[in-house]
Amino acid sequence: MAITLMLMVARRAGEGERELRAGGWTGWRPTHMMGRRLSGRTLGIVGMGRIGRATARRARLGFGMDIVFFNRSRLDxxxxxxxxxxxxxxxxxxxxxxxxxxxxxxxxxxxRHLVDARAIEALGDGILINTARGDVVDMAALIEALRHKRIAGAGLDVYEDEPAVPEVLRRMENVVLLPHLGSATVETRVAMGMMVADNLDAFFAGREPPNRVA
Structure with missing residues (x-):
């Protein structure tokens, strides 16, 4: 999902679809809705766990992006x-x-607010993607940065007070908004259900549940 949002923001796909659906597209023009490519750019990963690594691998192998990351523990x-x-x-x-x-x-x-106003300001003319948890990003600071075009854009699948999404954010063209679709594939949701069933089977059989949550 993070890669989807990167592409949508960088190539302005959401803006383009809205323009076409509204009947505003007048045909191909050489400078119409110019975006930016991801190839050869630098991707920063905040949190290099399983999902962060998977995103980094796809970006590196698929787009030739350079990878930098922040993680609280040292990784090598x-x-x-x-x-x-x-x-x-x-x-x-x-x-x-x-x-x-x-x-x-x-x-x-x-x-909470690990990505705060200072961090967002440091991104400059970059793109911020959040598919983790809404409270990791200071939403008020992000809205201000987008409103004043201090960053190029953002792609969000999670929100600080979801399902409530600030109206000002919904009106902005330089942000792509999705309704928490990160795990929304048939295969993933079936796997999630099977994990619950496996935990129940193990518990009632007196075994350690394979996927404990507490």
Missing amino acids: DDEIRELGARQLDSVEELMQASDVASVHCPGGGAN
Whole structure:
């Protein structure tokens, strides 16, 4: 889903679809709705866990993007080295180094507003993607940055007070908004249901549940 949002924001796909559906498209023009390509850009990953790594791998192998990342613990393993990924010491440093920054860390606790106004400002003319948890990004600061075009755009699948999405955000053209679709494939939702069933089977058989949540 993060890659989908990156492409939609970078290539202005949401804006283009809205223009066409509204009957505003007048035909091909050489400078119409110019976007930017992802190939050769730098992707910053906030939270290099399983999903962060999967996103980095797709961006590196699919688009030739350079990878930098921020993670609270130090990481140095074969996969990190294979991706040529560099670990940076702070979120602000990551933002300064990135053309696109994608959030993949848990929400709550110390991660609330981890991407704050200073971090967003450091992104400059970049793109912010959040498919993790809404409270990781300071939504008020993001809205201000988008309103004043301090960053190029954003792609969001999660929100700080979802399902409520600020009206001002819904009116903006430089942001792509999705209704928390990150796990919304038939295959993933079936797998989620099977995990619950496996936990129940193990519990009632007196075994350790394979996917404990508490």
